[in-house]
Every structure is written in C-alpha cells, then in structure tokens.
Amino acid sequence: MILNEETKVPLTALPVQAFKSHLRLGTGFGEDAVQEAVLEGYLRAALAAIERRTGKALITREFSCRIEAWRDVCGQTLPLAPVRQVLEMSLIDVDDNLTIVPADRYRLAGDAQRPRIAPRGTQLPTIPNGGYAEVFILAGYGETWGDLPADLAQAVMILASHYYEYRDQSAGGTDAFPFGVSGLIERFRTVRAFGRIGA
Template sequence: MTSTRLLEPAAEPVALEDMRAHLRLTSTEEDTSLAGYIKAARSHIEQSTRRALIAQGWRLYLDAWPDGRVVRLPVSPVLSIDQITVFDLEGTPVALSPNDWTLDRSHHPERLKIKLGAGLPASKMLAAEIDFTAGYGPAAEDVPEDFRQAIRMLAGHWFEHREAGSELSVATLPHGLDRLLSTARVPLL
C-alpha cells in the first residue's frame, strides 16, 4: 500500500499577516521567507501527525483488497472519496459505483468497506486506486486552532534560528510543540 498527494492545498492554515503578528514584525520584507517557513511547518506537522490540514487530493495504491475488504486510509480526516478504480488482468480500469463502498468516519484513520463482489481486482500489481480528499476544509479557518498555533510556533522557531548550528535551540523543535501535537497523531496503519 502506497499513497501520494495528487493535489497540494490551495492555501496555508496560517496567513502571512497572522505570522507577522505572531513574530511582532511590522514590515513585509520577510514575507517570502515567512511563506516558506509556514509551508514547511505545515508539511512537517502533517507528516508527524498523519493528518491533512487544508483540503488536498490523495491517491492510495493497492495490490489487493485487505482482509475483510476494509481499507484504512493513510491520511485523516477524509472529506470525500472521489473515485475508486480497479484494474483487470489486462490493466483496464473500472470505476466502482459509490454504492459499492461505505466510508466509516468514526475511526482514525478512516476506513473504507468495499462490498463483497464489487470490484474484484485481478491484476497482480496495482490492482486498485482510491482517490480521496483529505483535510479539515479548504480555508484556514477550517483548521483547528491547535494546529494553527503549532504552525506559528514551528515557523517562528525556524525564522528566529535560520542558520544551522550546534545550539540546543537550533537542534530541537520548539518547547511545547510536541505536547501540542501529541493527542492529534493518527495511529500507524
């Protein structure tokens, strides 16, 4: 099982104005750097928690249906299942109907149950692809505040400690970030 992001987020959870206010900057001279730190902080937090913050498109590749035909999606929260495609022995793609599966949002990571008899992947490799949209929503306001605060903390830390070095503050993540994210981690599959 492999997954890849197909569509990057259209926005970031923290606006430049918010980041400037957090850092008490009055000038826009550092905006290019700040935008990079915000994006890097979002990416780091998404990877460490296995969550998508802003809506983004993903594809999960499967070589076969798992036991019980229950597929655990690798990124949470799932906003929608966009398409499920299975491949026959000749590699011909066949899209499943939404009636052929059920999305269970009560678990993290979310699960998909494929109905018996629906989509019998026959290929020995790349038997199925599941396209889905993950994230809290398309806008920064959709992202829970604890994630937004974590992005501000991490981006601010990187802004203040730009150069590599041996100081403890440079070698570690900001104090409190781990505690802020500890309850938000989605379990490994």
C-alpha cells in the same frame, strides 16, 4: 500503500499576515513580497511536518492512495484523516487498463482517527493480479485556516517560527520538535502502520 498529494494547499489558505505579526516583523521596507514568499515557505514546511507527524490533513485537498492488496477485504483503513469524501476508486491491471468502480459498491466509514473505505456488499472489489487499486479522497479539516483545531493551528505557527528563527542552522539530521509543538499535537497522533507519502 502509497499516498500522494494531488492538489496543493492554496496560498490563500495560509496565514502569512498572522505569521508576520506572530514574528513581530515590520512592514513598509519595500521587500514585503520577498519576505512573504519566505514566510510562506516556512509555513508550508511546518504544515507538512505536522501532517506527517499526526497523520492528519490540515487544509482540505485531494489525495490519492495506491493500494496493491487490501489488508482486509471487509474494509481498508486509509492512511490519512479526517477524510471528507471518497471521490473515486479505480482498478488498474498489469497492462495499465483502468476500470472505475461504481460508487454504489463502496462507502466511506468515517472516523476522526482511522477512516476506512468499506464495501456496500460483502467485500471490496478484487484487485487484479499484478495490478493495484487507486482511491482518490478529499481530506482535511477545512478549506481555510480558521477551520483548523486551535491547537494544530498553533503548533504550525510555533514550528514555522522555530524554522524561521533557526534558519541559519543545520537540523543535524534530527526529527525532534520543540516541546511546545509536541504537546499541542499529542492528542492528534495515531500509530500509522500503513502508507508513505509520495511526491
């Protein structure tokens, strides 16, 4: 399964001003626009890192899942949570012919950790030989920063601060998070055996 981000987190959803206050940065030096672009970059990097580590979409946006074979025809676990809506399912054959699956043939089995797409009948539609299914979903806690659970929002802020403070140092290949961040996200983590994020 390949997970792709179809729409980006809008700038208006990022707490750039709050992040600036968190870092105790001054204003009025004529470089605010440049500085805010830099801060936006660190917030986006931290948000992406938290999403990868937890398997949760923080800000609501659209994703697509390419699935070459159902793991279970009675219900396919999705690689991201929380899923708010299944927007569309389509089947693509080996010749790239696309067939949209009617919405009355499947449903979202919501779950805070492991949401699934389930059939309304006995099983999910058959994926063509050599083809794949593509499922478009809307996932995330909400459209604004205030919709996030407080501990996830704080984890992003701390991690973005860490990236900002150590911006001149190489990560050295480590994937370690600061201890405070790891503690804040621990309850949101799930073991993800399915899916990888594509470009």
